[in-house]
Amino acid sequence: MGLRERKKHQTRLALIDTAFELFLAQGYEATTVDQIAAAVDVSPRTFFRYFGSKEDLALDFTVEYEELITTALAARPEDEPPLTALAEAFREFIHMMERTAEEDTERFLTHRQVIDANPALLATSFARMTETEKLLTVEMARRQGTDPAADPRPRLLVAFVTSAIRVGLECSVDGTAHLGTLVANVERALALTEEALRPGWDQLSLGSSGQVATKASSPG
Numbered sequence: 001m002g003l004r005e006r007k008k009h010q011t012r013l014a015l016i017d018t019a020f021e022l023f024l025a026q027g028y029e030a031t032t033v034d035q036i037a038a039a040v041d042v043s044p045r046t047f048f049r050y051f052g053s054k055e056d057l058a059l060d061f062t063v064e065y066e067e068l069i070t071t072a073l074a075a076r077p078e079d080e081p082p083l084t085a086l087a088e089a090f091r092e093f094i095h096m097m098e099r100t101a102e103e104d105t106e107r108f109l110t111h112r113q114v115i116d117a118n119p120a121l122l123a124t125s126f127a128r129m130t131e132t133e134k135l136l137t138v139e140m141a142r143r144q145g146t147d148p149a150a151d152p153r154p155r156l157l158v159a160f161v162t163s164a165i166r167v168g169l170e171c172s173v174d175g176t177a178h179l180g181t182l183v184a185n186v187e188r189a190l191a192l193t194e195e196a197l198r199p200g201w202d203q204l205s206l207g208s209s210g211q212v213a214t215k216a217s218s219p220g
Contacts, residue, residue: 012050014040017107019057023114028058028121058121059128061111066132068093073139082143082154083197086136086161087190094186109182112169133158160197164189 018039022031033054037047051057072089080088115121133155140154141147148154168186 011040011042011046015042015047015050016057016060019054020107020110020114023058024110028054028114028118055121055124058111058114059125061108062125062128062132065093066128066135068096069132070135070139073136078143082140083157083161083194085143086140086157087194090161090165090190091187094183116170129162133162136162160193161190164193 015036019031019036022035022039031054033044033047036054036057037044051060069089072092073085076085076089115125136158137148137154140157141151144151144154146154165186168189169182
């Protein structure tokens with residue numbers, strides 16, 4: 001970055017970090033844009049150059065999340081099994097966090113704490129996540145060569161993996177979790193999901209009735 005870009009980036013992070021400090025200290029609803037701006041020593045007008053609203057600031061990371069996950073999935077090999085491709089895309093997201101500074105991961109965990117404690121923010125966050133899952137479902141269906149309107153497996157596949165991610169993250173947002181804990185919890189949740197799904201489940205053909213055409217072999 002050039003000097004101008006670095007200053008803008010620093011101001012943006014200062015607004016985010018200060019806002020979440022205030023959210024934790026006095027609550028999201030009680031915190032105003034004027035208070036956030038004043039604490040960073042900028043004007044409310046400057047605040048709105050970076051964020052459209054207080055809610056946009058609180059949920060800013062979800063936009064980056066969508067970009068990172070969809071980009072990581074698009075970069076996976078075309079011949080990779082869909083379940084593997086999706087799980088590895090999420091692993092890339094988690095390990096990208098692991099490669100960044102410790103404070104970035106702590107920032108993410110703090111954001112989750114605030115959002116999970118606020119019903120309105122949580123509802124909006126889920127709505128945005130749903131839109132991301134729709135994008136992932138389209139890509140899964142393309143990789144499987146199926147129509148997501150007729151075949152529920154692309155949607156189920158995305159739901160399985162994103163649920164595993166949520167479980168891993170929820171196990172990490174307790175006020176004491178650190179980077180290693182977050183990565184380990186998410187990795188464990190992903191591994192359990194992969195073990196739970198029969199190999200090839202996401203690639204079998206469906207009959208005209210919607211039933212899987214190829215039966216699984218008996219255990220043992």
